Amino acid sequence: DAGVIQSPRHEVTEMGQEVTLRCKPISGHNSLFWYRQTMMRGLELLIYFNNNVPIDDSGMPEDRFSAKMPNASFSTLKIQPSEPRDSAVYFCASSLGGAGDTQYFGPGTRLTVL
């Protein structure tokens, strides 16, 4: 079975540019999560969706960040405009949902904003 798929795996961009990260969750999973990992702040939950609906976006840093899940098999995380402090590894994870669900992580996207 295919795991969580993220693209691109690496992204280097210049400050001010728009960045779009993509995620395809595991088929049949009802919940999708976006995380950011940095040395300074560790692993932070940015937003999560259940049945394509955003449940909690309180972890989204600021208005420059937005996330969408137009259908059960695709989600995007967009940063516009990007800043150097956005440099991090961004993980997408999915889970079946409900009690005791385990989150399965994608390989991550390493974002570098120059």
Place this chain on the structure above:
Amino acid sequence: AQKITQTQPGMFVQEKEAVTLDCTYDTSDQSYGLFWYKQPSSGEMIFLIYQGSYDEQNATEGRYSLNFQKARKSANLVISASQLGDSAMYFCAMRIRLDTNAGKSTFGDGTTLTVKP
């Protein structure tokens, strides 16, 4: 608010020996789950083991076991017969309100485990 504490930034263990990675948690919710993930140097996050707050027995998965002490709010990971490939960062995580689909997840800061040959 819920919190996960991993007090050991780094741990060393000799190959083939057992090692315990500590995790304590804080939540007022009665329904929650505790998870351990492994992150090797390649960067991916790998699920290892899960323990539910209502589970009476400690979870085990191969060489991994979870020492769950509910009264002390601890969920330590025990790795038996350590292998060189176990060298990685290990994260403890908690998800609350498991009886709904709105549960939040919280991760600890991680413990770096180094297995010596």
